[in-house]
């Protein structure tokens with residue numbers, strides 16, 4: 208579990224995160240959503256220790272990253288998998304080479320053990336047989352799978368994903384979402400996904416944190432979001448006619464929630 212408590216971050220005299228508190232749960236797909244410029248990236252960078260908020264606590268299963276030394280943050284990073292926008296694969300390395308990279312860099316496993324682990328991860332993302340291919344020879348969706356295999360190679364406790372669906376068609380996006388969700392549950396990872404993709408919000412959002420103008424305005428799950436009365440969240444998620452209709456349909460076919 209990652210707990211963010213009363214985090215405030217400013218650049219010069221501009222406050223970008225205002226006293227933000229939220230919890231990202233273990234074994235769940237945690238989503239951060241919000242408009243461009245709302246502070247999502249600053250929040251994620253603060254959580255991974257790349258930015259230093261002036262106030263607050265960020266606890267990784269009780270360990271406060273804001274109190275850690277540089278070396279302690281480096282150690283913590285070994286427990287973190289990262290999935291970058293655009294996959295960020297090494298073009299000159301094969302699929303196998305890309306997945307082997309963190310194992311060679313950060314473990315003292317033998318070459319055979321590294322190969323075994325890399326093959327396991329490649330199989331897990333359903334890319335068996337693609338080991339020898341180069342990124343330029345495979346589709347965007349496959350590249351994303353390679354990036355996921357690489358991100359889980361070190362068996363992370365925490366997984367950060369920045370816009371995992373950017374540049375993918377809707378069908379491939381759903382497959383990537385399902386894969387991230389399955390992996391999260393299977394390995395009990397605290398997964399945090401920064402996304403603009405409304406299909407992801409409504410499809411895999413087990414714990415959704417809505418950031419608006421640097422404030423944490425709403426927290427809930429993909430079922431609760433249909434009934435939100437938060438105006439800014441409503442405008443953001445159900446901005447299109449299509450999503451408005453989906454919402455009307457779901458709400459009118461749903462049993463009243465116990466809160467009503």
Ligand SMILES: Nc1ncnc2c1ncn2[C@@H]1O[C@H](COP(=O)(O)OP(=O)(O)OP(=O)(O)O)[C@@H](O)[C@H]1O
Pocket residue numbers: 218223241242243244245246247248249250
């Ligand atoms: N290093 C920095 N120095 C000054 N201002 C910054 C810096 N990093 C971010 N900001 C400002 O903080 C605000 C929030 O930016 P952030 O990148 O977190 O938004 P975001 O919600 O991730 O947007 P997007 O969805 O477009 O990626 C913006 O106004 C941005 O200009």
